[in-house]
Amino acid sequence: MAYADVFKALSDPVRREILTMLKEKRMAAGEIVARFDVSGATISYHLSILKKAGLVFETREKNFIYYELNASVLEEVLLWIHALRGVSDGEIKE
Amino acid sequence: MAYADVFKALSDPVRREILTMLKEKRMAAGEIVARFDVSGATISYHLSILKKAGLVFETREKNFIYYELNASVLEEVLLWIHALRGVSDGEIKE
DNA sequence: CTCCTATTTAGATTTTTCTCTAAACAGATT
DNA sequence: AATCTGTTTAGAGAAAAATCTAAATAGGAG
Numbered sequence A, B: 001m002a003y004a005d006v007f008k009a010l011s012d013p014v015r016r017e018i019l020t021m022l023k024e025k026r027m028a029a030g031e032i033v034a035r036f037d038v039s040g041a042t043i044s045y046h047l048s049i050l051k052k053a054g055l056v057f058e059t060r061e062k063n064f065i066y067y068e069l070n071a072s073v074l075e076e077v078l079l080w081i082h083a084l085r086g087v088s089d090g091e092i093k094e
Numbered sequence C: 001c002t003c004c005t006a007t008t009t010a011g012a013t014t015t016t017t018c019t020c021t022a023a024a025c026a027g028a029t030t
Numbered sequence D: 001a002a003t004c005t006g007t008t009t010a011g012a013g014a015a016a017a018a019t020c021t022a023a024a025t026a027g028g029a030g
Helices: A003-010 A013-024 A029-034 A040-052 A071-085 B003-010 B013-024 B029-034 B040-052 B071-085
Strands: A056-061 A064-069 B056-061 B064-069
Touching: A003 A013, A003 A040, A003 A071, A003 B003, A003 B013, A013 A040, A013 A056, A013 A064, A013 B003, A013 B071, A029 A040, A029 A064, A040 A056, A071 B013, A071 B071, B003 B013, B003 B040, B003 B071, B013 B040, B013 B056, B013 B064, B029 B040, B029 B064, B040 B056
Parallel strands: none
Antiparallel strands: A056 A064, B056 B064
């Protein structure tokens, strides 16, 4: 996992919105496209960036491609930020 | 706090490195510049982006400007990611 | 008040990102 | 095998980001 890829992926509003949608349920690319006011090609581009960051994975069924959130990468980012934040009030200092 | 600004700020390796340095101790702009292989103007630009995102704040002393990490914004980002990640294994489902 | 040191701002350039339309591809259906 | 549906890839253009050098600013120090 490359933090650069993940934070870059998270830095775009369309991509954050896609992730939020995928939190509810997996969706086919076309379903996602339908919810935005941009071309299918553009959504496909955003999905490729999310995929490269490891934030989503796809499963092919019939001629649909379903996208799903990959929580494990989020876990790693959570750890990075947590470490940066450092030891805070509620926690035990060594 | 705008997530766009924060994630954009975190998406650059130089800026992430600056934050990591600031975790240890506050630093003057010049000290930061000394640790990178880019011009002072460039670091100043990165600092302005971190400041805009609320990830750092500055305190002026003599003719130095010291930069410090602002953990509270990290806290908010942590919450956003946590919410996106959703309910996971160890937690109680409602 | 002039000079020095620390830092930022301005302006220009290169690179990267986002978006589009059009074309290609992949898999099912007829 | 021809076609239709869902999606991606290619190529191009516009906008935003990152970097540089040079100039400006701000605050001490002499």
